[in-house]
Amino acid sequence: MIGRHPEPRLRPDQLTIAWQSVSLLLDYPDQRLLEQTTLIRNASAELPDEVGRPLREFLDYLQSRPPEELAAEYVRTFDHQKKCCLFLTYFTSGDTRKRGIALLRFKQTYLRSGLVLGPDELPDHLSVVLEYAATTDQRLGWKLLLDYRAGFELLRLALAEASSPWALVADALRATLPPLRGDDWEAVVQLAEQGPPEEDVGLEAFAPPEYMPVGSDQYGRGGYR
Structure with missing residues (x-):
């Protein structure tokens, strides 16, 4: 076990x-x-079929569309x-004070591994x-993924409902995680029914401004690489 979490089914190199x-x-x-699509495709051959196959299907889509069309759809x-x-804390905390606290938890986890994010990185x-889980600390990354599993599942279901090609990528990630248990599904259903909290005051008091969504591009990742 990793804390109360089950061990990954994939080998460490496959998870990476x-x-x-x-x-x-x-x-x-x-x-x-x-x-990098060719590199990703070649690497996917090292993965179990339930992980590698949806990645290759998405790569087929990616390589079949003009770049400007891909950008617009994204x-x-x-x-x-x-x-x-794509922000995991949004599903559980919305734009509330609690989200600021959750963001600090992510930041502190990264700092434990010596990783300092840039000013535009969420x-x-x-x-x-x-990327943190793949390249810096699988154990702590695994824990973050499972602690925020319900939010990821809502994202995955939304992508599937929208018939988005990125649903394939979400399916590949889901195949690296343990099956959902009863309590986990209940958490997903509860989040889906209630939606994220809507209070939108007070975040700045709990997290630095660089960790808050700003402007119309608030769902972009920022400059991690």
């Missing part, structure tokens, strides 16, 4: 490949990402739909969490 691949593919589809999906938010962005 899977989480790094998902981290890249959930990021904005710029030229840098498009240049913005429509992740920037304009809150239910497809610590609960799923791509950031996955």
Whole structure:
């Protein structure tokens, strides 16, 4: 067990490949990402089929569309739909004081591993969490992913409901995680029914401004790489 959490089913090297691949593919589809598609495809051959296959299917989509079309669809999906938010704490805390506290927890976890984020980086962005888990500390990254599992499941379900190609990437990530137990499903259902809290005052008192969403691009990842 990792704390109260089950052990991963994949080998550490497979988790590194899977989480790094998902981290890249959930990021904005710029030229840098498009240049790495062959590398990601080759690496996916080292993964179990339930993880590697959806990644390769998404790569087929990625390589079949013009870059400007991919960029526009990414913005429509992740920037304009809150239910497809890539920030894990949004689902449980909304834009409330509690979210500021949750963001600090992510930041403190990273600091324990010697990782200091840049001023434009949001610590609960799923791509950031996955890159941390893949390249810095699998044990602590695993714990973050499972502690915020319900939020990820809501994101995955929203992507599937929207018939988004990024649902394939979410499916690949889900296949690296343990099956949901009864209590976990109850948490997902409760979040889906209640939605995130809506209070939007007081965050600044609990977290530095660089960790707060700003402007119309609030669901972008920032400059992690």
